[in-house]
Amino acid sequence: GQNIDQPTEMTATEGAIVQINCTYQTSGFNGLFWYQQHAGEAPTFLSYNVLDGLEEKGRFSSFLSRSKGYSYLLLKELQMKDSASYLCAVREYDSWGKLQFGAGTQVVVTP
């Protein structure tokens, strides 16, 4: 099984950068996902990492270190609409696609 930890809440101002860390323990790693979830809505896919390194996609970047069991999601040039919960999820090897989610990090963007 897995243990996935991420901070409960982070606050940042509009235009700033925020980094959301995620640590995990797994018996067989096969990919890490980041999802964004606005209150009352469905999670939407942001990024996927299976190899070490940085994946950049516009204002969002995600980093993975498999040896450290560590990932982060970097949000740049924050906008008010980025206020949401950010979910870290891990897929285990041979888990047939199911994901184990962390509890989520609530990001609050202030003017």
Place this chain on the structure above:
Amino acid sequence: NAGVMQNPRHLVRRRGQEARLRCSPMKGHSHVYWYRQLPEEGLKFMVYLQKENIIDESGMPKERFSAEFPKEGPSILRIQQVVRGDSAAYFCASSTLTENTEAFFGQGTRLTVV
């Protein structure tokens, strides 16, 4: 190409009634996953299905909960004799099963047991 469709969006049931939640996967997706999200908690995996097969039900409570994905029609998550603790948001996700693929989530069904 419509996304993952779940209905109803909101469902209110009295204790002891049955709840039926429906999920139609995205076109071309043959893999369906059900997750439950309790208030202030993360998404918890419940069950993974392919057409006419339950692949992994390790997250399903042993009693009262069942799921199916028939050859025709949507996937159904059924909760019998609901209790207040079943109140949660139930999300369905679908995917193809290739490497580097993400799961796409539906809007969820918010079940309230009164």
